[in-house]
Amino acid sequence: MTVQRRQDTLIRSLRRSGTSTVDTLAQEVGASRRTILRDIGALRDQGFVIHSEPGRGGGIQLDPSSIQTTARLSVPEVFALLISVAAMRATRSLPFSNLADAGLAKIEKALPTDKVRDLRRLLNCLxxxxxxxxxxxxxxxxxxxxxxxxxxxxxxxxxxxxxxxxxxxxxxxxxxxxxxxxxxxxxxxxxxxxxxxxxxxxxxxxxxxxxxxxxxxxxxxxxxxxxxxxxxxxxxx
Amino acid sequence: MTVQRRQDTLIRSLRRSGTSTVDTLAQEVGASRRTILRDIGALRDQGFVIHSEPGRGGGIQLDPSSIQTTARLSVPEVFALLISVAAMRATRSLPFSNLADAGLAKIEKALPTDKVRDLRRLLNCLxxxxxxxxxxxxxxxxxxxxxxxxxxxxxxxxxxxxxxxxxxxxxxxxxxxxxxxxxxxxxxxxxxxxxxxxxxxxxxxxxxxxxxxxxxxxxxxxxxxxxxxxxxxxxxx
DNA sequence: TGAAAAGGTGCCAAAAACTGGCACCATATA
DNA sequence: TATATGGTGCCAGTTTTTGGCACCTTTTCA
Known part of the structure; x- marks a missing residue:
């Protein structure tokens, strides 16, 4: 069980259960309380919004709106998405265009810099x-x-x-x-x-x-x- | 230098140099030949297409079409992208629509199943x-x-x-x-x-x-x- | 007010994973 | 045939990760 894999199962557990305690999660994932706490910290660093309430009746909760997903996209796929969103924005018909832009910005950020430069130059021609x-x-x-x-x-x-x-x-x-x-x-x-x-x-x-x-x-x-x-x-x- | 980080620099080296030998890469990345070979295997497992030619004049080459990227997207962002592409496809103006679809399919596959169901139901209403x-x-x-x-x-x-x-x-x-x-x-x-x-x-x-x-x-x-x-x-x- | 239940942090030794070196194999070219 | 290249198995040394422990803070409930 690699780190990555364990953190994935942790996220899945959080999604399923709504609210749960660190000890429950530790049992579910099969790791120690300390490790779960470390993983939660790492996931927060990665951008997951995880609420936690101390005290009796508290617990850990994954913000449902922040449920995120990762995918590997090829550069042509990213370019196709960029164009779709650009075209959609041009028609001013998309109340989501800010959201779509935000998503694309994240994707772009993950691209190698030279490819980003190329994409930008192509989009400037568009x-x-x-x-x-x-x-x-x-x-x-x-x-x-x-x-x-x-x-x-x-x-x-x-x-x-x-x-x-x-x-x-x-x-x-x-x-x-x-x-x-x-x-x-x-x-x-x-x-x-x-x-x-x-x-x-x-x-x-x-x-x-x-x-x-x-x-x-x-x-x-x-x-x-x-x-x-x-x-x-x-x-x- | 974590494993992840080293593999990133390896990919970047491969991108820059076109074709290179394992030993060159090892020197560039600052790791041993053995580690580089291990990393190449891991990257292949992750879906990167890496060509290798044994023998004199051979070498390692990253398939440029397989340059990939990962990003974490929130569900609303994915939904916005889905709508953009659906709308674009409807105008039949997008030679990329297959590409965009393929990219979105990958993203969708990474979403939790209940969210996919919701997205599908919403898209069916659209x-x-x-x-x-x-x-x-x-x-x-x-x-x-x-x-x-x-x-x-x-x-x-x-x-x-x-x-x-x-x-x-x-x-x-x-x-x-x-x-x-x-x-x-x-x-x-x-x-x-x-x-x-x-x-x-x-x-x-x-x-x-x-x-x-x-x-x-x-x-x-x-x-x-x-x-x-x-x-x-x-x-x- | 005190006890219990919950999250959070620092530290350290044990466990696990990773690394580099080595020997060796396969393949292609000069 | 010699050389240059990718590729694999193994093992000891190094690095990272893990789990346990002590201890802290916050909240709720009796």
Whole structure:
């Protein structure tokens, strides 16, 4: 029985029983009174809220609202959660957004620092807005998650991105652009990029992008994307 | 240097260096070759994917996709995340939704079983749809997160809910209803409830509900809410 | 008011876990 | 074949953890 394991059973005992005394817990867990007290201290250090009342009729109680859980998440999973919450917050529809943020902050804190930096940089490239009701959704496709790695690499390393694009009229062109931002107007995703040949910003609907690939060894300056307020041109090619 | 701490630094070393040999790692971490090998075994047991190649030119490598993180989350935080992801999935805008789901599933698995049951029951009461573009959002208020505990209790215990409601014309009425479902049409939240005096379903916009309170000791049957397809009447009182 | 029941702390020896070294094995490459 | 690498079993020495003890504080009840 390792320390970790014993503390887990202790928490489970506390959850089950509501209120109990140290001696009861010691018996249940199979450890001495002293060890239980030490474990309770350790759990408090870890952030568990454990109430204790001295005196006759007192006891130990785990604050039910503080019941916590641990899970191992991969970085892509964390990123997916971050985006969900960011998008949800943008629609201002979530009374829970503070809670969700708090949860994500904890998860982020547990990530290795270089990954956090990457996630932050990606999130900074991500703008979430509200879809204007006029937008025509009749031919909405689905974005293929398999395309994401290329985007991630392009954004994190400032690499040019080459892909084939099908425009609103159904015509295909090949593009090589400087990715500047990702724009989410649920349920559509856009790539906002500087097109060096046309010398202007362009918005590409992600569900119309095919076979994107990074061009390694190239690099470009990050530009200021004109996003504020009404400047969301939807100049869908 | 505790075991936990040393394993953390080991993981960090692996992340930094890409590929390295056991002896290098031992030197970096400040432990013996034997201990490093033991730690690698322990990390593998914990779910880290660590590749190793014997022979000249071989070495140890941490699978970058398996970089994981742990965090302790409270139940309300988990619930908030669940709702974010559910809402996001409903808009079909999230190429990550599978990833986010996988992450949440892991988190859920770590929750105490009774809490999972509660969460599932609450989520079953939660319907997320897409806002019809015609909806008038001009007077949109914000839902107060402070109202949520009453809703949670009402749904989990099948309790009648009493509140004062301001309808679209600005008139106030007092209601006592049987909560059946929550409906999210971002950015608006609705309470779908059976009104026993009017003998019909009603949709209440949550931002127009005031001072909700559960009526303890009362209970009622759960009804089938007519939700499918176009039956989303918006009969905003 | 005093006794009993409860949580909490400091200390120390005994017990348990961990560590490092060693010998040795398996595999791949020059 | 020699060398460089990962991997395992074993054991003595070291470090950490544990349990017991004495003692303190707070609360309740007789």
């Amino acid at each position: 703008h979430v807005g509200q879809l204007s009701p006029q937008q025509d959704l009749s031919d909405m496709g689905t974005m293929d998650a398999a395309l994401l790695p290329a985007f991630e690499a392009a954004f994190l390393q400032n690499l040019h991105l080459r892909f084939s694009y099908r425009d609103a009229k159904g015509q295909h062109t090949n593009r090589t652009v400087e990715p500047q931002a990702m724009l989410i107007l649920p349920p559509l995703w856009y790539l906002v990029a500087w097109d060096p040949t046309r010398h202007d910003f362009r918005h590409f609907r992600m569900d119309r992008i095919n076979a994107p690939e990074c061009i390694t060894g190239t690099s470009f300056p990050r530009r200021h994307v004109p996003f504020e307020d009404d400047v969301c041109p939807y100049n869908d090619l | 319907h997320v749809g897409q806002l019809s573009p015609q909806q008038d959002l001009s007077d949109m208020g914000t839902m107060d997160a402070a109202l949520l505990p009453a809703f949670e209790a009402a749904f989990l215990q099948n309790l009648h809910l009493r509140f004062s409601y301001r309808d679209a014309k600005g008139q106030h009425t007092n209601r006592t209803v049987e909560p059946q479902a929550m409906l999210i049409l971002p950015p608006l939240w609705y309470l779908v409830a059976w009104d026993p005096t009017r003998h019909d379903f009603r949709h209440f916009r949550m931002d127009r509900i005031n001072a909700p309170e559960c009526i303890t000791g009362t209970s009622f049957p759960r009804r089938h809410v007519p939700f499918e397809d176009d039956v989303c009447p918006y009969n905003d009182l």
